[in-house]
Amino acid sequence: MMSILIFDVGKTNKKAILYDYSYKEIWQTSTVLPEITDEDGFPCDDIHAILAWMKNVLSNLISSGNYQITHLNFSAYGASFVHVDEAGNILTPLYNYTKQIPSDIRSSFYKKYGDEKKLALETASPSLDFLNSGLQLYYIKYRYPSVFERIKWSLHLPQFFSYYFTEMPVSELTSIGCHTALWNFSENDYHSWVYGEGITEKFPPITPTGACSETNISGKLINVGVGIHDSSATLYPFCLLSDEPYLLLSTGTWSIVFNPYSTQPLTAEVLERDCLLFLQPNGNPVKAARLFLGYTYKQRLEEIGHYFKYDLKNLSKEPFDNHLLDTISTSNQRYFSFPLLNIEEIPASATDLSLFTSFDIAYYQMVWELSTYQIKAIKIATEGKVFQRMYIDGGFSKNNIFIQSLKIQLPATEIIVSEFSSGASLGAAMQVKGH
Numbered sequence: 001m002m003s004i005l006i007f008d009v010g011k012t013n014k015k016a017i018l019y020d021y022s023y024k025e026i027w028q029t030s031t032v033l034p035e036i037t038d039e040d041g042f043p044c045d046d047i048h049a050i051l052a053w054m055k056n057v058l059s060n061l062i063s064s065g066n067y068q069i070t071h072l073n074f075s076a077y078g079a080s081f082v083h084v085d086e087a088g089n090i091l092t093p094l095y096n097y098t099k100q101i102p103s104d105i106r107s108s109f110y111k112k113y114g115d116e117k118k119l120a121l122e123t124a125s126p127s128l129d130f131l132n133s134g135l136q137l138y139y140i141k142y143r144y145p146s147v148f149e150r151i152k153w154s155l156h157l158p159q160f161f162s163y164y165f166t167e168m169p170v171s172e173l174t175s176i177g178c179h180t181a182l183w184n185f186s187e188n189d190y191h192s193w194v195y196g197e198g199i200t201e202k203f204p205p206i207t208p209t210g211a212c213s214e215t216n217i218s219g220k221l222i223n224v225g226v227g228i229h230d231s232s233a234t235l236y237p238f239c240l241l242s243d244e245p246y247l248l249l250s251t252g253t254w255s256i257v258f259n260p261y262s263t264q265p266l267t268a269e270v271l272e273r274d275c276l277l278f279l280q281p282n283g284n285p286v287k288a289a290r291l292f293l294g295y296t297y298k299q300r301l302e303e304i305g306h307y308f309k310y311d312l313k314n315l316s317k318e319p320f321d322n323h324l325l326d327t328i329s330t331s332n333q334r335y336f337s338f339p340l341l342n343i344e345e346i347p348a349s350a351t352d353l354s355l356f357t358s359f360d361i362a363y364y365q366m367v368w369e370l371s372t373y374q375i376k377a378i379k380i381a382t383e384g385k386v387f388q389r390m391y392i393d394g395g396f397s398k399n400n401i402f403i404q405s406l407k408i409q410l411p412a413t414e415i416i417v418s419e420f421s422s423g424a425s426l427g428a429a430m431q432v433k434g435h
Contacts, residue, residue: 001026003067004433006425007054007161008230009076011253012294014050016057017425018067021433025422027067029057038093047082047094051164062218071212073225073432074161075233075424077253078178079133082160083140083151083202088167091147092140094157099130105139113193117268123191124266124277124285125181132181134191137199154202158227166215166224169204174232176206177279185277185285209281210431225432231256232278233427234393235286240430246389247382247413250423251396255293255374257381262287264383275380281431289381291374292340294395300336300366303351308359315363320400324360328368329408335362336369364401371405378410386412393418 001020008015018027031053035043061067079097084090101109106129110116120127123134130136133156141148155163156175163169176190177183184191190200209232212223228236234250235258248258258278266277266287277285305312336351356362378390390413396402397417407415 001067002070003027004071004073004429005058005061005069006072006428007057007074007076008422008425008428009050009074009157009161010230011045011077014053015422015425016054017422017429018061018069019426019429023426023429023433028422036093038095038099040099042096042099044096044099045080045094047090054161054164059218062220069220069222071223071225071429071432072165072217073212073428074158074227075230075428076157076161076227078156078175078229078231079131079180080157081133081136081154082157083147083154084160084163085150086152088163091150092144095130095136097131097133101129101135101139102143105142106135108142109135109138113196117271119181119191119193120271121266121268122184122186123181124177124183124185124271125179126271126274126276127181128179131179134180134182134194134199137202138197141197141199151202153204154199155204156227156229158229159204160227162224162227165217166213168213170207170211170226171203171205172207172209172226172228173279173283174209174229174281175227177277177285178229178231179276179290183279188283210434212432223432225428228281228428228431229278230424231258231288232280233425233431234423235260235278236281236427236430237423238391239280244389245387246391247378247387249374249378249390249392249396251293251392251394253292253294255291255377255394255396257289257291257378259287259381259383261385262381262383270380273380274377287381287383289377291377293370293374296338296340297367297370297396299340300338300351300370301363304353304359304362304366307353308362310359318360320404321360321364322404324364325368325401325404325408328361328365329405334369336366338370338373341373367399367401368405371402371409374402374406375409388412389414389416391416391418393423 004019006017015030033049036046038044153169212225215224245261250256275289
């Protein structure tokens with residue numbers, strides 16, 4: 001069977017998914033790889049382990065003879081560069097986007113290039129340290145100048161995976177235009193600071209997102225795509241399949257609300273609340289509001305499970321308690337603090353789990369409170385408009401408590417759980433196959 005293989009690399013889960021030519025999922029596997037640490041002891045993904053896993057998956061699929069893989073592409077999280085030398089050797093760790101830029105380097109950058117808020121507006125990128133991946137290059141240049149000099153190519157993660165299999169370095173718009181602080185949206189070009197630092201010399205030419213090159217892999221000719229940023233990949237199928245105005249809530253480690261129908265420009269105020277622009281494959285920007293939802297949820301869930309000595313493996317087996325959610329939703333009482341959600345207006349004091357009599361009550365309360373912050377992000381993205389339809393994709397689309405919590409707070413909006421099991425991989429498949 002002729003098929004399309006997608007490696008969908010998330011911060012937590014790494015997936016490999018096969019699609020047939022009708023974009024029906026026919027096979028999937030996933031892994032969670034242990035983190036390593038960078039030179040400062042900060043945790044980060046192990047790029048070599050990811051590559052070894054990819055190579056093993058592809059080799060096994062080819063040798064099995066069950067599938068004829070004709071296309072290969074990659075969707076991956078943004079804000080992450082892989083830097084290689086002339087020979088293709090990896091020069092640095094795959095830095096974690098939650099890492100902080102040292103204060104001396106951060107201050108020198110803004111002293112040199114001006115007002116932080118002005119730069120954020122021009123690049124549609126909230127000021128977010130390593131999450132502004134362009135500043136990672138600035139960091140390397142001034143912290144490790146000898147390494148910077150050796151860099152032949154700096155490749156965003158999806159494009160590095162493409163390079164690994166094809167040896168063809170490319171840059172691509174969706175990876176460039178996602179909170180990187182690299183792209184001047186009004187000029188439709190790299191920002192002047194990127195030219196000023198000589199960083200553009202480290203970037204290969206920009207190639208269309210749907211481009212691919214025929215590559216011999218294990219004796220098989222496979223059309224290998226250039227990769228795509230996972231958030232933009234998730235949105236792509238909906239751009240093709242929906243004729244009516246809609247929102248897309250893509251959930252995972254980050255929850256991102258996409259509004260493809262935005263008419264208002266970004267302001268300093270919404271940027272500070274983590275609203276930004278993403279470049280799409282066609283070069284058009286789309287407004288989005290981000291929330292560190294999945295990471296925050298995981299932290300609080302582990303705390304609750306530990307306190308009540310509850311085996312979290314049983315969570316998916318629990319029946320939905322509509323009465324409990326109704327009771328919680330009618331109260332304005334807050335019990336949980338979520339300091340990583342930067343739209344939290346009045347952080348609660350440290351959570352006292354002794355106030356709850358059971359795991360269920362604490363868990364439902366936590367999810368309900370998280371949903372209220374999700375609603376705030378949705379309202380930032382909608383610009384005061386009411387949308388009749390919102391699709392939900394990703395991990396939280398399977399959480400009935402979260403879905404029902406949103407429905408309670410958005411009674412005028414039809415909330416539709418996406419039928420796609422992995423929107424990012426589907427978008428990447430459509431790009432490489434030429435849908």
